[in-house]
Every structure is written in structure tokens, then in C-alpha cells.
Amino acid sequence: MKAVFLLLLCSLAVSQGTRPVRTTRPRPLPRPRPRPGPVRWNCREGPRLYGAMQIDAGMGQVVVADKYKRTYFLSGLAFYRLGRLGMKHVTVGAGGLWGSCHANKVYKYVAGDFKLAKGLSMHQVDAGGDGQIVGVGSGRHNAYCLKEETASGFYGRHTLSWTSLSRKMMYYSCGPRMGCWGVDKSHRIWVTKNISPTNCRTSGWTAVPGPRMKMIEVSSDGNVFGVTTTGRVYQRAGITNGRRQGKRWVYVPMCMPVRHLSYDLCNLWIVTTSGLIMKCSR
Numbered sequence: 001m002k003a004v005f006l007l008l009l010c011s012l013a014v015s016q017g018t019r020p021v022r023t024t025r026p027r028p029l030p031r032p033r034p035r036p037g038p039v040r041w042n043c044r045e046g047p048r049l050y051g052a053m054q055i056d057a058g059m060g061q062v063v064v065a066d067k068y069k070r071t072y073f074l075s076g077l078a079f080y081r082l083g084r085l086g087m088k089h090v091t092v093g094a095g096g097l098w099g100s101c102h103a104n105k106v107y108k109y110v111a112g113d114f115k116l117a118k119g120l121s122m123h124q125v126d127a128g129g130d131g132q133i134v135g136v137g138s139g140r141h142n143a144y145c146l147k148e149e150t151a152s153g154f155y156g157r158h159t160l161s162w163t164s165l166s167r168k169m170m171y172y173s174c175g176p177r178m179g180c181w182g183v184d185k186s187h188r189i190w191v192t193k194n195i196s197p198t199n200c201r202t203s204g205w206t207a208v209p210g211p212r213m214k215m216i217e218v219s220s221d222g223n224v225f226g227v228t229t230t231g232r233v234y235q236r237a238g239i240t241n242g243r244r245q246g247k248r249w250v251y252v253p254m255c256m257p258v259r260h261l262s263y264d265l266c267n268l269w270i271v272t273t274s275g276l277i278m279k280c281s282r
Helices: 002-015 148-153
Strands: 042-045 052-058 061-066 071-075 078-081 089-093 096-100 106-110 113-116 122-126 133-137 142-146 163-168 171-174 180-183 189-192 205-208 213-218 224-228 233-237 248-252 258-264 267-272 277-281
Touching: 052 267, 061 089, 061 096, 089 122, 096 122, 096 133, 122 171, 133 171, 180 213, 213 258, 224 258
Parallel strands: 052 089, 052 258, 171 213
Antiparallel strands: 042 277, 052 061, 061 071, 071 078, 089 096, 096 106, 106 113, 122 133, 133 142, 142 163, 171 180, 180 189, 189 205, 213 224, 224 233, 233 248, 258 267, 267 277
16 A cells, blocks of 8 residues: 555656646746756556566566566566576666676576576676676676677576676666766766677776766667666766767656666666656656
């Protein structure tokens, strides 16, 4: 009952605006110049899943990890268990479906279950790039990349060889069109113009000013969203081929603090700090 009440309040706060009642016709005033304001999203409750912690959307698929380290995929209006093993972080994209478990070991979903990918340990991985897999090492938070050929050809055997990206990150995400974004341990934001899926070479990193972020996600169409350390959501505006870092951060109002998010095919998927899943669209 509490969750339903919170979602009702959130729906009213995010998707509805109040309209003042006018008793007399107002005098015409000079039209002010438009200023960029908060992006208006229509949010509603997503398919029920108790205790959601992390969500990822890509290639039309949605996967979730809950507080019990169980993994699910969305089919229709319900979530279904994914594999026998539990993951604390799961990701899906052009590079396949990957995850990292509570012990920071990396797995790939192969033939109906997660198969251990021997090699480096990762506390977070991302499959949203152009076939390559990127991740953040569990030790000193070094950023790594797995080549497209290696990632696509892995089926549960052999030890994977990761390429170091000479950058320390706390959270790391890539898209096939507009490069990769990351957040370091000081919650600062970074972007690289592009990364080669064939050899994992990057074009260097650029610092992006903005609020202190705890995570950032890049979609397949180049949209970038981030969650601050206080649970506020922002979207990066003005991203182009010639200006991968964009121009400004646009606040996306949410009536509850956000833990994690992902964006794919015009849908913004939200996990609140209370474990609720919300689906937002414009």
C-alpha cells in the first residue's frame, strides 16, 4: 500500500502540472525569451519487482538486478528470472548480456545461463558500446575494455584478456554513436570522443563540468543521463559529433530519489532508492 501511494504521488508530481484559474482576461505582456527548463517526463509504475537495485536497457531489452543479487529480464508486462546465478550488476547491448556477481567475477549469458569469464574482476560492466565491453576493475577502479571480437566469440571457455584504458573510474558506460562516459571516485564526469571496438583505443578523455554524479549512462542513440550523489536525475543536452561533451545539464524532475537508471528506445527506466521501478517517456 505504501509503494502504491508513493507512486501515485510521483505520478501527480512528475506528469501533471497545475493550471491557474483565471477570473479576468489578463493584459497582454511582452513575451519573454524562452529559457531551458526542466524536461517534462510522464512517469508511471513499471512492472512490479520487489527490491530492484540496478537496471539496464539496450537493443530493446530490459534487465534488472535486485537486492538479493537475482537477475531478471522483462517480457511483456512481467519480469522473469534470468539464469541460475545471481548478479549484482547486469548489462545488455550489442556485445551481448553480461554481469558481475557479488564477488566481482565477470559472467556472460550463454545458452540460457551465466558462464564465468575468467580473467580480471570487475565491479561494474557495460555492453552498450559498438560490440566492445567495458568495465571498472574491482581493485583500484581502473577502466578496461574487451575487444568486440573477443566479447562476441566468448562462449564460456578461455580466459579473457582486457585492455587497460589508463583511466580510473567508479562507473563507466559506452554508446555506439557518441563515445563513452564515466564517473571517477571523486564523482567528476569524463567523456571520450570514441573508442574502437576492434582494438579498444580511445581518443583521450575530456572533463565535463556538472553536478557530482554517482553513475552515468549512454544510450544507443547517444542520449546521456546521470544520477547525482543525492539521487537527482540530469540529461546532457547539446551533444553532437563535433561536441561530444555537449553543452549543458538539464534537470529531469523526479519526486523520489533515484538509485539507478537506463535509457533505450525513448523510454527512461528508473530505479528509486526504495526499490521501485518506473517507466518514463515524453
